[in-house]
Amino acid sequence: MSLTIYNTLHRKKEIFEPIKPPHVGMYVCGPTVYGDAHLGHARPAITFDIVFRYLMHLGYKVRYVRNITDVGHLVNDADAGEDKIGKKARLEELEPMEVVKYYTDRYHKNMDQLNILHPSIEPTASGHMIEQIEMVRKIIENGFAYEAKGSIYFDVEKYNKDHNYGKLSGRKIEELRENTRELAGQEEKKNSFDFALWKKADPTHLMHWPSPWSEGFPGWHMECSAMGAKYLGETFDIHGGGMDLLFPHHESEIAQANAANGHDAVKYWMHNNMITVEGQKMGKSLNNFITLDEFFSGNQEKLTRAYSPMTIRFFILQAHYRSTVDFSNEALQAAEKGMKKLFETVKLINNLQVSKTSSVEVQPFEALCVKAMDDDFNTPIVLAHLFDLSRIINQVNDGSATLTAKDIEFVKSLYNTWLIGLLGLHDEKGEDDSQLVEYLMGTILELRASAKVNKDYATADKIRDELAKLNIQIKDTKDGAKWGFK
Ligand code: ZN
Numbered sequence: 001m002s003l004t005i006y007n008t009l010h011r012k013k014e015i016f017e018p019i020k021p022p023h024v025g026m027y028v029c030g031p032t033v034y035g036d037a038h039l040g041h042a043r044p045a046i047t048f049d050i051v052f053r054y055l056m057h058l059g060y061k062v063r064y065v066r067n068i069t070d071v072g073h074l075v076n077d078a079d080a081g082e083d084k085i086g087k088k089a090r091l092e093e094l095e096p097m098e099v100v101k102y103y104t105d106r107y108h109k110n111m112d113q114l115n116i117l118h119p120s121i122e123p124t125a126s127g128h129m130i131e132q133i134e135m136v137r138k139i140i141e142n143g144f145a146y147e148a149k150g151s152i153y154f155d156v157e158k159y160n161k162d163h164n165y166g167k168l169s170g171r172k173i174e175e176l177r178e179n180t181r182e183l184a185g186q187e188e189k190k191n192s193f194d195f196a197l198w199k200k201a202d203p204t205h206l207m208h209w210p211s212p213w214s215e216g217f218p219g220w221h222m223e224c225s226a227m228g229a230k231y232l233g234e235t236f237d238i239h240g241g242g243m244d245l246l247f248p249h250h251e252s253e254i255a256q257a258n259a260a261n262g263h264d265a266v267k268y269w270m271h272n273n274m275i276t277v278e279g280q281k282m283g284k285s286l287n288n289f290i291t292l293d294e295f296f297s298g299n300q301e302k303l304t305r306a307y308s309p310m311t312i313r314f315f316i317l318q319a320h321y322r323s324t325v326d327f328s329n330e331a332l333q334a335a336e337k338g339m340k341k342l343f344e345t346v347k348l349i350n351n352l353q354v355s356k357t358s359s360v361e362v363q364p365f366e367a368l369c370v371k372a373m374d375d376d377f378n379t380p381i382v383l384a385h386l387f388d389l390s391r392i393i394n395q396v397n398d399g400s401a402t403l404t405a406k407d408i409e410f411v412k413s414l415y416n417t418w419l420i421g422l423l424g425l426h427d428e429k430g431e432d433d434s435q436l437v438e439y440l441m442g443t444i445l446e447l448r449a450s451a452k453v454n455k456d457y458a459t460a461d462k463i464r465d466e467l468a469k470l471n472i473q474i475k476d477t478k479d480g481a482k483w484g485f486k
Pocket of ligand 1: 028029249
């Protein structure tokens, strides 16, 4: 068996063959830190956390680079208008770097809550001016960029003569010519679709650095090209991000790499699909975004209540990363219920009756999970297998199936590896709570048993009915009463 990855560049699944095994280089576009992270930020973070975890599980030594965009780029990447970080700084009377620090810290806190492993390197755009300027210089030297009034623009038309600008996104330069608007302040460009590699800062622009061409700032696409090359080399294995970054960001990264180094930088391009709210993309521009903190607190008009970080993680993993996920309270509540059930089963494993023989097969589940994950990280199928296995555990628990001690150990380690290790989910109630519940339930069942011995059936039934209201089910077996969540 071998891992296959859907390569957006070739629009098909390909067998994963790293350039320099056992090393794998992976670059994922990180956040622009000028606001709180929302559900749309959680998805790429979780998607590539799964890729990171699984590649390490397969034995690869992964260098995972995820950047922080802390240079104020211009609104909508139109190479015009005010930059987002600068705007926030002005509004809140802060230094731009105070805005950056504040939102970077909050982003990290949210990522920890979602149990996202830290990347190996988290470089900032502002910390890599020299590398970006050097790459712009190389592109000019190779004839694919031009200077206009202190700004440097990528010459898309010239590049497209012997390269294909659009090979990732499928866009055609003729369509771009018709569809890109000429915006104020862009008259200096040869073509409206040319993008800035370096932009001269106007006097009101807060974040700027010296360069051979002007006091200014790099174009947005530059930082990922320059930092990817610095930490992963001129060619590396995986570049990931949300589908919304396909164009112009990743398309332009490909053009920059070819213009500077004469070849592509990336072997496998991976893109996660979007989160939608009632069918529309979640985003600031549509004003329908819900921040992660709002999910965790329930403090938002679209939310009927709070949802825990693990519920959000489970909710996202229930869909394949290339499918859209539509947000609704009902869907989140269903996810929460499903996850709770799965963890209740995991708890049962420790108290299962050991048998001499197994009446059901559990060993094939490992290969099934591997097969699903090898198929372009199919987490919903992995979850489906874990649910199937939980049905078996419940059967063993109520006596309708048997497992040997060896098989019980196997099931335990399977959940540890897959549910906790690879899917990164954990039971949020914690060990202490579950021990307390076990203790209290033991006491309640004893009281009920003695009520029955005393022929006080009214009390025995009341205990059963009250517990039913809490979704706790009591089953009378020949070994006494057993309980479980419905
Ligand atoms: Zn990027």
